[in-house]
Amino acid sequence: MFPVQLQIDATFEALEKAVPTLRDEAAEILPQEQLDAFEIALVEALNNIVRHAYANRDDGRIEITMATRQRALIVVLGDDGIAADATRFQPERPGDLSDAVDDLQESGWGLDLIRRCSDGMSYRALPSGNELTLTFRT
Numbered sequence: 736m737f738p739v740q741l742q743i744d745a746t747f748e749a750l751e752k753a754v755p756t757l758r759d760e761a762a763e764i765l766p767q768e769q770l771d772a773f774e775i776a777l778v779e780a781l782n783n784i785v786r787h788a789y790a791n792r793d794d795g796r797i798e799i800t801m802a803t804r805q806r807a808l809i810v811v812l813g814d815d816g817i818a819a820d821a822t823r824f825q826p827e828r829p830g831d832l833s834d835a836v837d838d839l840q841e842s843g844w845g846l847d848l849i850r851r852c853s854d855g856m857s858y859r860a861l862p863s864g865n866e867l868t869l870t871f872r873t
Contacts, residue, residue, distance in 0.1 A: 737760075737763070737764070737801065737802055737803050738800060738801060738802035738803075739757070739760045739799070739800065739801040739802075740798075740799070740800050741753060741756075741757070741798075741799045741800075742796055742797070742798050742799070743796070743797050743799065744795070744796060744797075745784060745785045745788070745789045745792075745795030745796060745797050745814065745816070746785065746793075746795075747782070747785060750778070750781045750782065750785065753781075753799070754774060754777060754778055754781070757777060757799065757801065757810075758770060758773065758774050758777075760801060761773050761801065761808060761871070764803055764808045764873055765808055765871055765873060766873070769871065772851075772852035772853070772871075773808075773852070773853075773871055775848055775852045776848065776849045776852035776853045776869055776871075777810065777869070779845040779846075779848045779849050779852075780812055780845075780849055780867055780869060781797065781812065782845065783845050783846075784797055784812060784814050784816065784865075784867075785797075787816075787817065787819065788814045788816025788817050788818075788819070788865055789814070789816040789817075790816075790817065792816065795814060795815075795816055796814070796815070797812060797813070797814050798811075798812070798813035798814070799811070799812055799813075800813075803873070806872060806873050807854070807870050807871060807872050807873060808870070808871040808873060809868060809869070809870055809871075810868070810869040810870075810871070811866060811867070811868050811869075812866070812867045812868075812869075813864060813865065813866050813867075814864050814865050815863060815864035815865075816864065816865060818860040818865055819858060819860070819865060821858055821859075821860060823846060824846070824856060824857065824858040849869065853869045853870060853871055854870045854871055854872045855868075855869070855870035856868070856869055856870070
């Protein structure tokens with residue numbers, strides 16, 4: 736039932752448990768063929784929060800809110816970790832995923848995957864923490 740609100744520990748173990756539940760909730764709104772892309776974007780975003788916003792901290796929490804608005808599923812991820820470089824969230828230059836794959840980097844593909852698997856992404860650093868919003872058109 737929407738909206739969905741969930742608070743989880745910022746650990747990889749907690750993400751493993753939460754993602755299937757969030758995917759099941761998204762399945763009520765998104766077409767079946769869009770669910771894999773939803774899951775990839777969500778996992779990449781959550782992993783980035785654990786890895787970067789809460790680097791060297793074991794007390795982090797992630798607030799997750801999913802709601803529908805104007806024929807879209809909106810997912811808001813909030814945390815009180817280290818702020819990200821907002822310039823990294825600017826719209827991507829033209830190209831396709833093969834451009835990133837050609838670089839053969841082990842990491843650093845997360846934002847590109849999120850961009851390609853969602854219909855929109857925005858980031859804000861707030862006094863209370865960080866807020867990443869992902870949009871998936873229904």
